[in-house]
Amino acid sequence: MRAAHRHGLSAQIEARSTDGKIRNDVLVSGSAGHIGWEAQYSPITASTVRRRSTAAADRGIMPLWVTNDDRAALIDRAPWVRVDDLPWRAIASDRAMLVRGGVRHLQDWACTPAAQRPCPLNGSSCGGLHVAWSLPALCLPPKPHTGVDALVAASAEGDFVPMKIPAQHNPRASARLWAPAADRDRWRNIIGEDEALPDAEPPMQASLTFTEEDLDSTCRYGEDTRVFDDRRPRRDHADTSGLHTFPEVPQRIFRIPRQPQRLNVSPEQRAEASRRCGCRIWQIGPCAGCGTPIHRYGSGSAHACADCRRRAR
Template sequence: MDDDPSPHVDGVTTLVAAHLPVRTKPTADESDKHKALKERIARAAHRQGLSAQIEARSTDGKVRNDVLVSGSAGRIGWEARYLPITASTVRQRSAAAADRGIMPLWVTNDHRAALIDRAPWVRVDDMPWRAIASERTMLVRGGVRHLQDWACMPAAQRPCPLNGSSCGDLHVAWTLPALCLPPKAHTQVDALVAASAEGDYVPMKIPGQHNPRASTRLWAPTADRDRWRNIIGEDEPLPDAEPPAQAGLTFTEEDLDSTCRYGEDTRVFDDRRPRRDHADASGLHTFPEVPQRIFRIPQQPQRLNVNPEQRAKAAQLHGCPIWHVGPCAGCGTPIHRYGPGSAHACATCRKRAR
């Protein structure tokens, strides 16, 4: 046998088998977490008067859910996942559940999990199984977002997501609860069990405005879903399914270490998977002006019937340039209608529309 460990022999590259440590073998702790989360989901459903079946199988036996929760909005198939799973497996199992009228909901504690944005999902904290099984509050840390829309003006509390300075456009994005203005409370897992089955929270797939293939999956309050559709104008077509990632071969130009280390615990493991659960706003859409359809006070054909003296007096009253004065969309009263800090309608009409 040649003592040279190099894989190159007489110009021929030889692939050498190696025993790699098994890093996805479930431990007793992971198995206990899995059981505890299933029991917690079922318990939360029963408390709200919903039907919940653990290890529920479809009538044809081809689909099995960790917990199947049934409510007025349909059936939610909860999948507690504490071990790695491939993206293709997530897609296949989710598609099989959807074909049978079950909305999948994957739960992970890993912000690098391949299931993120490949199917409806949420991320929770990595808690011991006893804490999961207890009455301790368990929060959703990722996968639930709220709709935020704001006019990008100098007085806006948010920086422009495009260039950092005010651009005057309307921005719409999905944001984590803690990053909303004002901040919103995190959703509890127990509350989501009932809210998803009753239709108070709905799954969404948000394509990017300029790259529809870069889509984000999230759970959102139904009211936010409705407002999103109103702003966008119509449901956007969903992008095609992502092609499976092609693994590439790399050559480090290092000598091959032919020593068999099977069974050794080196305690060295660099997780090179990219982070998939980000805190940044998702599904950013920008509009050059506010769509008329989202105004609570419908756009009315108004004309500003004032003389130059009255127009100048209105500008002085509202503290704006005279050319920014225009008619209220509701009653036609001269107001600060155009430019930074302007309003669509007067205070009286806005109050009436609340």
């Protein structure tokens, strides 16, 4: 509430939809629409998350689930974020609360030997283009963490948007995240399609099994055993999400599209261009925009000359 009012947004506590069937913990309204914040610190099933999220979306409300549990069933089944497990006094105070999971930034890089990242496929380099979503601290260069207060305003104003990122080779498996709108636009430009795909298959209900072991009836309350009987799989990971790999950079993302250029220069002119660009002779090639000899191939090369890149900005 405080964060919404601080940014001049409308916010309602325990807000109900017009038909009374949907109730949000906090409903924040901005230029991008209505964001229904749901603080879910207690266990909830995946089917309940899907049902309530669908009902909210049908009424023009974008759900935003908040959890402090990296094993929560709501993760990747609806728009979500994860925060630290803080005592209520810290939550109610003016202390900044950071988003620890559910907000990611787009990272794309050419997989060459000179790349700052190893190839996610073979650990070396594959010569392709990798596109993935990373946590802010794992971006290159690192990006600042998003605060909950900042996300309240950014989500309602459309600066951060919910996304569903399908796996490249299994479209029915997907990750949910919040991302800057600019990253969403670049993702669509690279992938060449909208990220909206069919929902993942509902998980199969786990069957009950019996180990035939004696039940331990000893009360462990107060003991510092550090043993946690939580067999749920961890759903929030630091690994990159939505990795897509292309054998080469897609033509559609070039601001200066590749054109059939040929380098018609003499050996002397090629040698002079090599000295001017500070590269080897075999690394000289035509600018994709104007055909001027430039450092086109190898480490540190460019797709187009500086003049063409400036004009494309």
